[in-house]
Amino acid sequence: MKKFLxxxxxxxxxxxxxxxxxxxxxxxxxxxxxxxxxxxAGASTSSYARQVQLLARAVNGxxxxxxxxxxxxxxxxxxxxxxxxxxxxxxxxxxxxxxxFTAVSDGQINHPISSNSTVYKACQDAMNGWDxxxxxxxxxxxxxxxxxxxxxxxxxxxxxxHVFCK
Amino acid sequence: MNEEHKDKRAGVSKGFLVAMLLLVFGVxxxxxxxxxHYSRNMEQSLDNQYNRAFEExxxxxxxxxxxxxxxxxxxxxxxxxxxxxxxxxxxxxxxxNLGQLxxxxxxxxxxxxxxxxxxxxxxxxxQKSINSQEITNEEYDTLLKLxxxxxxxxxxxxxxxxxxxxxxxxxxxxxxxxxxxxxxAKQASVATLTSIEKEFQNYPSLIYxxxxxxxxxxxxxxxxxxxxxxxxxxxxxxxxxxxxEFHITKIESxxxxxxxxxxxxxxxxxxxxxKAQISVEVSKSGGYLVYMLSNTSPDxxxxxxxxxxxxxxxxxxxxxxxxxxxxxxxxxxNVATINFAYMQGNTIIYPDLIKVKVSMQTGAILGFESQGYxxxxxxxxxLPTPKLTMNDALAKINQRLVVQKKAMAVxxxxxxxxxxxxxxxxxxxxxxxxxxxxxxxxxxxxxxxLLENKSGVLTM
Numbered sequence: 050m051k052k053f054l055x056x057x058x059x060x061x062x063x064x065x066x067x068x069x070x071x072x073x074x075x076x077x078x079x080x081x082x083x084x085x086x087x088x089x090a091g092a093s094t095s096s097y098a099r100q101v102q103l104l105a106r107a108v109n110g111x112x113x114x115x116x117x118x119x120x121x122x123x124x125x126x127x128x129x130x131x132x133x134x135x136x137x138x139x140x141x142x143x144x145x146x147x148x149x150f151t152a153v154s155d156g157q158i159n160h161p162i163s164s165n166s167t168v169y170k171a172c173q174d175a176m177n178g179w180d181x182x183x184x185x186x187x188x189x190x191x192x193x194x195x196x197x198x199x200x201x202x203x204x205x206x207x208x209x210x211h212v213f214c215k
Numbered sequence: 216m217n218e219e220h221k222d223k224r225a226g227v228s229k230g231f232l233v234a235m236l237l238l239v240f241g242v243x244x245x246x247x248x249x250x251x252h253y254s255r256n257m258e259q260s261l262d263n264q265y266n267r268a269f270e271e272x273x274x275x276x277x278x279x280x281x282x283x284x285x286x287x288x289x290x291x292x293x294x295x296x297x298x299x300x301x302x303x304x305x306x307x308x309x310x311x312n313l314g315q316l317x318x319x320x321x322x323x324x325x326x327x328x329x330x331x332x333x334x335x336x337x338x339x340x341x342q343k344s345i346n347s348q349e350i351t352n353e354e355y356d357t358l359l360k361l362x363x364x365x366x367x368x369x370x371x372x373x374x375x376x377x378x379x380x381x382x383x384x385x386x387x388x389x390x391x392x393x394x395x396x397x398x399x400a401k402q403a404s405v406a407t408l409t410s411i412e413k414e415f416q417n418y419p420s421l422i423y424x425x426x427x428x429x430x431x432x433x434x435x436x437x438x439x440x441x442x443x444x445x446x447x448x449x450x451x452x453x454x455x456x457x458x459x460e461f462h463i464t465k466i467e468s469x470x471x472x473x474x475x476x477x478x479x480x481x482x483x484x485x486x487x488x489x490k491a492q493i494s495v496e497v498s499k500s501g502g503y504l505v506y507m508l509s510n511t512s513p514d515x516x517x518x519x520x521x522x523x524x525x526x527x528x529x530x531x532x533x534x535x536x537x538x539x540x541x542x543x544x545x546x547x548x549n550v551a552t553i554n555f556a557y558m559q560g561n562t563i564i565y566p567d568l569i570k571v572k573v574s575m576q577t578g579a580i581l582g583f584e585s586q587g588y589x590x591x592x593x594x595x596x597x598l599p600t601p602k603l604t605m606n607d608a609l610a611k612i613n614q615r616l617v618v619q620k621k622a623m624a625v626x627x628x629x630x631x632x633x634x635x636x637x638x639x640x641x642x643x644x645x646x647x648x649x650x651x652x653x654x655x656x657x658x659x660x661x662x663x664x665l666l667e668n669k670s671g672v673l674t675m
Contacts (some may be wrong), residue, residue, distance in 0.1 A: 068576070116492060117492060117508070117510035117512075118492075118494045118508060118510075121508065124488035132426065134327065134328040134331030134332060134335075134427040135320070135324040135325070135327045135328045136314070136320075136327065136333070137310070137314035138307075138310070138311075138331075142311065142314050144312075146314050146315075147315065147316065147317035147318075147390060148317055148319055148390055149320070167510060170510075170512065170548065173547065173548075174572075174582065177545075177552055177570060177584075178570060178584055178586075178587075179506065179508055179570075179582065179584050180586070181481075181496075181506065181508070183472050183476070183477065183479070183495065184475055187320075188282065195354070197320075198321045203404060203474045204473070204474065205472050205473065205474055205475050206470055206471065206472035206473070206481065207470055210471075215474065215475075
């Protein structure tokens with residue numbers, strides 16, 4: 050009787066493990082898909098709104114922890130690049146230029162925008178011409194930046210954790 | 216009994232353990248093999264993408280080289296128009312493909328700028344040719360210079376292409392190396408890239424009528440010319456003064472901006488009645504309010520747009536900005552963003568632009584932006600004498616436009632020059648247009664289609 054109970058317990062453990070294993074595997078496979086769906090929710094229809102949407106996703110990935118002005122600043126840098134001869138001439142071209150933004154390289158751009166986030170408004174203000182960076186086309190975090198070249202650029206100003214330069 | 220039981224238990228779990236280990240090992244090996252294969256596939260497709268973009272760049276640069284060489288010999292304006300249009304397209308394609316290569320900015324920024332300027336410059340030439348204007352000798356000289364650089368760029372890219380075929384370079388690995396800062400990016404490619412950039416160091420600065428012309432970066436704010444510099448303390452006092460109706464409780468300096476056309480002192484202010492974070496900037500020379508932005512999000516609309524507009528006008532008046540007329544507004548998320556342009560007599564001066572944001576809940580001023588105004592404002596511009604009357608101009612535009620409003624306006628060109636125009640606002644079908652006719656040459660300067668939505672309204 051005791052033996053049977055032991056066996057039963059062991060089997061129970063095995064079944065439990067198997068079920069957990071399958072569940073974890075499923076989560077691992079399904080999570081990115083479900084997550085990605087969340088991210089795309091709320092996309093608007095007009096082309097202008099779509100541009101703000103992409104810009105907002107980039108700003109969300111790059112600067113969601115920054116102050117409002119810091120978010121407007123990052124959006125402004127992207128827009129300044131669009132109108133600069135050394136960079137691609139569309140918002141999408143600038144954002145997806147290989148190696149241009151960490152948030153694009155590491156997938157942070159797909160991080161869902163939280164409902165109380167100010168990034169949409171920040172991007173709207175940047176598109177309307179508010180530019181706290183005064184024409185900057187680069188920025189970096191002085192605590193983490195390893196690229197020597199970026200540190201040699203002419204600094205315009207610091208906003209929050211980012212140094213803006215040209 | 217107890218002993219025996221223990222042994223048996225140990226035996227079972229040992230076998231079980233081995234089986235489990237084998238299973239885990241097998242699964243790991245399988246998953247590993249799958250992902251290895253998967254990542255090889257991904258790498259290959261990435262390589263293919265990068266190589267395609269590079270091949271496109273090489274081909275388009277060769278086309279540009281050929282076209283520029285032809286351009287040196289063209290004499291008829293219709294041929295010039297055709298060729299310039301081709302060049303414009305080739306430069307645009309080359310640039311867009313260059314932007315897809317995983318090459319860092321510092322390595323190719325001059326080549327990219329060169330392509331932008333080729334496109335921009337030839338666009339200007341094609342416009343001139345279409346209007347049957349002669350291309351000047353200097354403009355031919357510039358084409359000649361551009362063609363030398365295009366030739367050099369093509370030679371360098373061809374060398375790089377050879378390296379690519381020999382397997383000496385790989386764009387994907389270059390990107391990985393530069394990301395990890397390993398220093399093994401010292402491949403042949405980087406040497407080639409660096410030599411391309413070196414050749415571009417003597418690249419002439421081009422001044423022409425286009426948005427990428429060199430003179431734009433060197434433009435100076437007209438308003439600030441000869442104005443004395445103020446100290447940070449004076450700037451702080453200025454903020455307290457011009458924003459006194461905001462009931463400020465605290466003004467904190469957050470640094471300054473430098474190396475830019477309008478250097479400023481930056482402040483963060485706190486108000487008595489709200490928790491808003493407001494950033495404000497004052498120009499170092501002259502002490503003008505350049506920029507203000509609040510992070511407040513009003514959650515409902517309680518006032519009428521007209522009242523918001525009055526608040527904005529009153530705010531501008533308080534700053535000493537008179538004769539500003541509202542030209543366009545947009546209401547979104549309970550915030551009105553209103554554009555104002557300076558009026559010189561009856562002429563709208565669009566370059567002298569100021570934007571004001573007003574809360575539709577409280578009527579509070581949430582934002583202010585005056586860079587355009589500071590860059591170009593003069594109380595009295597010397598405007599050219601029109602050679603056409605309003606009616607002459609009206610006769611020149613497409614007669615399908617049902618004109619609602621006529622005005623005289625100064626508009627900025629792509630190269631930030633100013634042109635005096637007649638402005639006709641009207642509609643064809645359901646779409647609203649604004650047409651500008653140059654008041655001196657009679658040429659149709661610009662046609663704007665208003666992308667109207669519920670929130671944006673043109674008010675002039």
